[in-house]
Amino acid sequence: MQKNIQAIRGMNDILPESTPLWRYLEGVLQTVAASYGYQEIRMPLLESTELFKRSIGEVTDIVEKEMYTFADRNGDSLTLRPEGTAGCVRATIESGLLHNQSQRLWYQGPMFRHERPQRGRYRQFHQFGVEAFGLAGPDIDAELILMSARMLERLGLKDNAVLHLNSLGTVESRQIYREKLIHYFEQHQAQLDEDSRNRLYRNPMRILDSKNPQLRDLISRAPKMGDYLDEDSRRHLVGLLAMLDDARIPYQLDPCLVRGLDYYSKTVFEWVTDQLGAQGTLCAGGRFDTLVEHLGGKPTGAAGFAIGMERMVELLRDRRVHDVQVAPQCYLAMMGEAAQRYGIQLAETLRSRLPQLRVLMNCGDAGFKAQLKRADKSGAAIALLIGDDEVRQNRVTVKYLREERTQEQLLLEQLIERLATFVN
Ligand code: HAM
Numbered sequence: 326m327q328k329n330i331q332a333i334r335g336m337n338d339i340l341p342e343s344t345p346l347w348r349y350l351e352g353v354l355q356t357v358a359a360s361y362g363y364q365e366i367r368m369p370l371l372e373s374t375e376l377f378k379r380s381i382g383e384v385t386d387i388v389e390k391e392m393y394t395f396a397d398r399n400g401d402s403l404t405l406r407p408e409g410t411a412g413c414v415r416a417t418i419e420s421g422l423l424h425n426q427s428q429r430l431w432y433q434g435p436m437f438r439h440e441r442p443q444r445g446r447y448r449q450f451h452q453f454g455v456e457a458f459g460l461a462g463p464d465i466d467a468e469l470i471l472m473s474a475r476m477l478e479r480l481g482l483k484d485n486a487v488l489h490l491n492s493l494g495t496v497e498s499r500q501i502y503r504e505k506l507i508h509y510f511e512q513h514q515a516q517l518d519e520d521s522r523n524r525l526y527r528n529p530m531r532i533l534d535s536k537n538p539q540l541r542d543l544i545s546r547a548p549k550m551g552d553y554l555d556e557d558s559r560r561h562l563v564g565l566l567a568m569l570d571d572a573r574i575p576y577q578l579d580p581c582l583v584r585g586l587d588y589y590s591k592t593v594f595e596w597v598t599d600q601l602g603a604q605g606t607l608c609a610g611g612r613f614d615t616l617v618e619h620l621g622g623k624p625t626g627a628a629g630f631a632i633g634m635e636r637m638v639e640l641l642r643d644r645r646v647h648d649v650q651v652a653p654q655c656y657l658a659m660m661g662e663a664a665q666r667y668g669i670q671l672a673e674t675l676r677s678r679l680p681q682l683r684v685l686m687n688c689g690d691a692g693f694k695a696q697l698k699r700a701d702k703s704g705a706a707i708a709l710l711i712g713d714d715e716v717r718q719n720r721v722t723v724k725y726l727r728e729e730r731t732q733e734q735l736l737l738e739q740l741i742e743r744l745a746t747f748v749n
Contacts, residue, residue: 382587
């Protein structure tokens with residue numbers, strides 16, 4: 326026997342039992358994004374490797390360890406997108422979408438990172454991302470955070486998540502802070518773990534993000550970015566906090582929130598839940614004011630966030646919050662060749678006349694009893710029975726599977742009228 330070929334580790338099938346929940350989630354996120362005036366953009370899954378190196382940063386876990394990178398047949402280095410922001414920026418520059426105008430965009434789809442798979446962390450995962458371009462003030466940051474809060478609320482998840490917020494200042498102020506941090510950690514080098522020692526001169530702010538409990542104390546005493554913010558970033562943050570207060574959105578200022586991608590400046594934020602174990606960040610983002618210019622565009626203020634959809638699905642799974650109907654309303658059972666040919670035509674007619682109707686047609690020979698069993702299993706409310714008699718009389722026998730109701734024989738127009746009452 327041939328050995329089974331299995332899916333790649335960390336890359337999951339989303340089976341029919343789960344797709345209704347995914348579609349529900351996608352529907353809510355898209356509806357909320359549209360209600361804030363955001364439009365959909367679709368980017369390729371593959372981009373040139375250089376794009377991610379330049380935008381996410383060479384000294385980040387993603388670029389150093391996690392990208393799916395390969396040479397294509399021309400020898401060009403390509404990478405499966407580990408996130409959506411870089412591609413979105415590339416696309417908006419390339420298509421001239423930023424010429425003298427702002428843009429509010431959303432995208433959704435798979436992202437790829439070669440991380441160690443665990444609960445809530447996969448190698449192919451899905452993001453719903455939102456990016457706003459050409460808007461420099463704290464008002465757009467507030468809009469994005471309010472939108473993410475509304476998404477959580479619509480999904481019934483707002484009480485499960487806490488908003489963490491920080492400002493990373495401008496590149497210049499961060500440079501000064503960086504020196505202070507290096508100086509501080511140099512003085513305590515003996516306490517650092519290997520990971521942090523590696524990061525010390527290359528990306529010291531990432532040490533603040535360490536999950537090692539033995540470093541917690543050292544990190545809590547480290548210099549805070551807030552003390553080194555430039556005036557512009559400070560005013561921006563104060564403005565944002567005032568708008569969040571007005572909207573009654575609670576937040577926790579978190580000086581250790583640095584994010585794992587290098588393109589951020591000023592505002593960064595994350596919605597975090599304690600209900601998913603170690604991978605509790607549901608949604609994360611912030612400003613990336615230098616990225617457009619860095620990738621060849623004109624200086625353009627920008628901000629966005631991305632939601633980890635697998636994590637949302639896991640929280641939603643137990644709640645049965647979705648009400649997506651997937652079962653057919655009627656199952657078509659037929660006996661004999663003439664009935665079968667009649668039935669195929671009838672099913673097509675019903676689908677034309679009632680576009681919302683879901684008709685499941687029995688395929689393959691079987692007695693009425695077996696077909697009714699299948700009808701029951703399908704979840705259908707009604708079975709339509711067609712035998713030689715029905716064909717001769719041009720009628721269909723309607724059997725109600727979920728209610729005490731005598732079966733009846735109906736002509737086509739009567740049948741359509743009856744079925745219309747089952748279409749939601
Ligand atoms: P990120 O924090 O790398 O940011 O990812 C955003 C979210 O994607 C995470 O908070 C998490 O929910 C989900 N996620 C990340 N990695 C995985 C994984 N391996 N498995 C499952 N879920 C995962 C970004 O990607 C930025 N592009 C967000 C952004 C948009 N910033 C500005 N605009």
